[in-house]
Amino acid sequence: MFKLAHNGNVLLDVHEHSPPSAAFIIEALEKSSFCECRVDHDAINNFFKNKSTERMLVVASKHDASLELSLSDDKMLATGELTIAEGGKALTLENAKKELIKAGVARGYKQAFLEQLLQKQFELPAGTKTKGVLAKGRLPIDGQPSKLVPQVETLKDRLKQPKLREDGTADMRDFGKLASVEPGVLLIKQVPATPGKEGFTVTGDVLPAKAGESHALVAGEGTEISKNNPLELISVIAGVPVDIANGMRVDDIFTIADVNVKSGHVDFEGSVIVTHNVEPGMRINAKGDITVMGTVESGHLTAAGDITIKQGVIGHQLDDKSLSCHIVCQGDIHLSHGQYSYLEGNNIIIDRQSSHCVMKAAKLLQLGKEDNPQGKLFGGTILDAQMVIAGEIGNESGAKMVINLAASGAQVTAQTDQCLKDLAQTDSQLDNLQEAIEKADQVKDAEKKKLLLAKIGATQMHYCEQAEQLEKKLSNLELHLHELLEGAQLVVNKTLHSGVEIHIFDKVLLTNRQYPPCKVKLEESKIEVEFKTS
DSSP states (O other): OEEEOTTSEEEEEHHHHOOOOHHHHHHHHHHSTTTTSEEOHHHHHHHHHHTOOOSEEEEEEOBOOEEEEEEOTTSOEEEEEEEOOBBSOOOOHHHHHHHHHHTTOOSSBOHHHHHHHHHGGGTSOTTOEEEEEEEEOBOOBOOOOOEEEEOSOOHHHHHTOOEEOTTSOEETTOOOSOOOBOTTOEEEEEEOOOOOBOEEOTTOOEEOOOOOOOOOOEEOTTEEEOSSOTTEEEESSSBEEEEETTEEEEEOEEEESOBSTTTOOEEESSEEEESSOBOTTOEEEESSOEEESSOEESOEEEESSOEEEEEEEEOOBOTTSOBSEEEEESSOEEEEEEESEEEEESSEEEEEEEESOEEEESSEEEESOSSSOOOEEESSEEEEOSEEEEEEESOTTOOOEEEEESTTHHHHHHHHHHHHHHHHHHHHHHHHHHHHHHHHTTOOOHHHHHHHHHHHHHHHHHHHHHHHHHHHHHHHHHHHHHHHHHHOEEEEEEEEOTTEEEEETTEEEEOOSOBOSEEEEEETTEEEEEEOOO
């Protein structure tokens, strides 16, 4: 009944078979060997509508399976759309691979993906379209930064582990034997940074990986890089290991029970450990760290490293309004509580509360434990800090206290102003030199003119270099001020009372009511209070 033409069309001789209806033709096709061919419904319907006189009617057509490839915009995915054959040939694996190559797929192809898609030719009805991922790119994997693996316990580690009494309670004054090392002990092993693993697109473009940041192992005093392994740091003296940025140092340790009139003041080149207390009027000066297991009362402690006081610092106000207790260091200060004391350090961490203290932190002032600081801060003055975090600030009586954030911004501004003045003077000098060059050009004596221009040129070069340095300094100052103001904030986790005068750079906010948990920061040159929602 049906014939197949060379071009793949399925023909019906309507004169010979005289089909009564379109439904008859379609039913006959479904029962014939051409049942999977694409039926031409339009041609069949038109034949019956228009009473065509054509002898041969195209009722269907054969179509081979086809595969169309599409690439994602980022070229990380190649997707194939397979159209199942309609009476034609199924797509072979080899021909499908050619389509992949034609589409530009060069990497990330897996034959299993393609075989899985082609298998659907034998599972789905003819003419069905089905999609499948045929190739996947790979994102680059950034390298890991270098890592320091301590091989010994430091003094700071030891202070986190008080000894337990027989009844199971912690003895906060007994931290056991000091962590000490002998010469030649391995202190740190450095795990080097990894280069990362490059990625690729399905078209074969390489996506470079970012290598892990590498930090040079720093050998502090009393240590050296191993001669046998540049990734190992070893001690060269006996003493106590102390963490420093990207390394360790080994301090000679001076240990004393109490610092009092009997012991005298302590001035030591290394680190000092006081196993009990520092009594009124006593001073400790150390080139390393100072650790006091007990309390400091009206003492003066100065350290080039950190100062850790396991209990508290207690002072009082003197006749000249100054405070009797001073704790100053270049590193961090960590203590349990403070009262009428002056504290100055990089970061100041107070576990419980600060009462009427004057404090200055280069970065963070925190009242309370690290995870969720709930400590109290009332009375006194914060001379400067980048960030202050506490549970409660001020008190219910509304007694005035002052908090200065980003106060060092005033120094940055002053330096910026001076830098602008210097730059203006330099520009003025360059203008004068340009005039001098123009005058020198008019000198008729060639030799004299040459010497004069050379001299002016050297001076001009000097001022050009100076201008370049000033512009760079100006840019750095502006960036520093921006970062300073951007990071300046007061975080209150419980209550901010009235009577707290908050200065952020050159702006002031005086609280006149009690606030719930909130953040106070500078927004568009105005101090804003942002309430915490959770």
